[in-house]
Amino acid sequence: xxxxxxxxxxxxxALVAGGTRGGGRGVAVALGAAGATVYVSGRSSAAGRSDxxxxxxxxATAQAVTAAGGLGIPVRTDHSRPEEVRVLVDRIxxxxxxxxxxxxxxxxxxxPLTDWEHPLWEQDLDTGIRLLRQAVETHVITxxxxxxxxxxxxxxxxxxxxxxxxxxYRGSFFYDLAKSSVIRLAVAQAAELKPHGVAAVAITPGFLxxxxxxETFGVTEDNWRDGVAKDANFAHSETxxxxxxxxxxxxxxxxIMAKSGRALATWGLYEEYGFTDADGTQPDFAAHWAASLExxxxxxxxPL
Numbered sequence: 001x002x003x004x005x006x007x008x009x010x011x012x013x014a015l016v017a018g019g020t021r022g023g024g025r026g027v028a029v030a031l032g033a034a035g036a037t038v039y040v041s042g043r044s045s046a047a048g049r050s051d052x053x054x055x056x057x058x059x060a061t062a063q064a065v066t067a068a069g070g071l072g073i074p075v076r077t078d079h080s081r082p083e084e085v086r087v088l089v090d091r092i093x094x095x096x097x098x099x100x101x102x103x104x105x106x107x108x109x110x111x112p113l114t115d116w117e118h119p120l121w122e123q124d125l126d127t128g129i130r131l132l133r134q135a136v137e138t139h140v141i142t143x144x145x146x147x148x149x150x151x152x153x154x155x156x157x158x159x160x161x162x163x164x165x166x167x168x169y170r171g172s173f174f175y176d177l178a179k180s181s182v183i184r185l186a187v188a189q190a191a192e193l194k195p196h197g198v199a200a201v202a203i204t205p206g207f208l209x210x211x212x213x214x215e216t217f218g219v220t221e222d223n224w225r226d227g228v229a230k231d232a233n234f235a236h237s238e239t240x241x242x243x244x245x246x247x248x249x250x251x252x253x254x255x256i257m258a259k260s261g262r263a264l265a266t267w268g269l270y271e272e273y274g275f276t277d278a279d280g281t282q283p284d285f286a287a288h289w290a291a292s293l294e295x296x297x298x299x300x301x302x303p304l
Contacts, residue, residue: 007035007069008035009035009036009101010036011035012031012036012037013036013092013096013102014028014103014104014251015038015088015100015103015104015146016061016104017041017042017079017104017105018041018138019041020042020044020057020058021044021054021056021061021211022240024104024106024107024161024240025064026240026241026244027240028061028062028065028072028104029064031070031244031251032065032070032072034248034252037071037096038062039075040058040073040074041074041075041088042058042079043076043078043109044056045074045076052111052112054212056211057074079107079141080134082144082145085146086145089145092149098149098152100150100156101157102159102251103142103157103158103159105138105139105158105160105161106161107138107139108134109134110131110134110175113131113134113174114131114174115127116175120174131174131175131178132178135182139160139182150198154196154197155197156197156199157199157256158189158200158201159247159250160183161243162183162202162204165202165263165264165265166301167301168300182202186200186262186263187200187261194257197257199260200261201250201260201263201264202263202264202304203250203264204263205266206236206265206284206285206286208238208243209234209239209240217231217234221239233288236283237283238277238283239278239279241277245277246266246269246270249269249273249275253273262303262304263304266283266285267283267284267286268303
């Protein structure tokens with residue numbers, strides 16, 4: 001076994017903000033499997049749940065990172081609080097001799113805040129603004145404190161996790177604004193970081209089979225295909241591991257600067273890097289959309 005090929009991120013340090021569950025957890029574990037030391041941050045901890053009141057914890061994610069072959073370090077952090085993020089980054093700098101190679105902004109927490117039923121003028125304004133602060137402002141705060149570590153080393157990758165990589169409307173005003181804004185965060189960071197040798201990209205999964213989505217369909221990962229009876233599109237869903245492997249491939253790519261500033265997707269990257277989902281398949285949600293959904297909903301749209 002060639003260690004360099006199978007664990008290309010050995011010696012690298014990553015921070016996955018919002019790594020408690022879903023795509024964040026998938027990314028953290030995949031980075032660990034590639035050999036990285038991964039700081040897993042978020043509000044849901046063994047010490048207490050966040051206001052989302054979900055059972056997943058940063059400790060469980062960190063344990064999965066270590067079990068995959070990396071080193072997982074959980075740090076309870078509210079990324080909406082600048083001082084907590086500053087303390088987190090200072091800890092990484094102290095423990096890793098100033099090293100941070102990968103920053104993944106995956107904080108979300110907006111599911112209970114999203115109003116899918118009403119247009120903007122009928123929505124609760126405080127709830128909508130809260131969603132934007134949770135899903136966008138947290139990313140800005142985290143990058144503000146973490147980027148100096150990368151700039152100082154003149155290398156690194158920032159990953160902004162979003163939903164969709166086109167200008168297509170995403171079904172709810174504040175949700176659409178949040179997810180589109182995250183793409184713009186990647187574009188803006190890429191422009192400012194380019195002179196310092198640091199890349200920034202946005203990335204979207206397809207139909208993500210997260211813990212919450214499995215619950216919505218009343219299934220588990222073991223019998224998830226039973227959910228297809230509720231929605232035929234569920235057959236083309238993907239696990240968080242697929243997103244994670246996409247990010248790990250990007251982090252290991254020596255030519256990543258060529259992709260900086262782009263909005264990427266699992267369905268394009270698997271063809272380039274050859275990674276698979278946890279079950280060995282290679283879901284392609286864009287291909288499914290073109291074959292089954294485009295006639296009803298229109299084209300998915302060109303990547304931004």
